Amino acid sequence: MKLAATASCAELIELLKSKHGDLMFHQSGGCCDGSSPMCYPLGDFKTGAQDVLVGELVGCPFYMGKAQFELWQHTDLTIDVVDGRGASFSLEIPEGKRFIVRSEVCAVD
Secondary structure, three states, X not given: OOEEEOHHHHHHHHHHHHHXXXXXXXXXXXXXXXXXXXEEEOOOOOOOOOEEEEEEEOOEEEEEEHHHHHXXXXXXXXXXXXXXXXXXXXXXXXXXXXXXEEEEEOOOO
16 A cells, blocks of 8 residues: 655645644544544544554554555555535644545555
């Protein structure tokens, strides 16, 4: 699995860092907004044994629920930003933006 950010995603993350300090991401794989990457101040979301650290996104740890990771482990993920508000507690919502995942199945060696 590769994890990458678009330029607009990286720009928004830097803005959020300037406002909130260090950040972290979590993607649960739940329904609705739960399937979108959620951005929190570092440590505000408590990870556990069912969460997998899949990499860093613009210097921020990116976790995924284990069940979601099992489904997506052979997928390259690009995190992007679109205009609009999700119904979540993610830090980008007041900015009128939301993080989304663009995925591509990668070749398995």
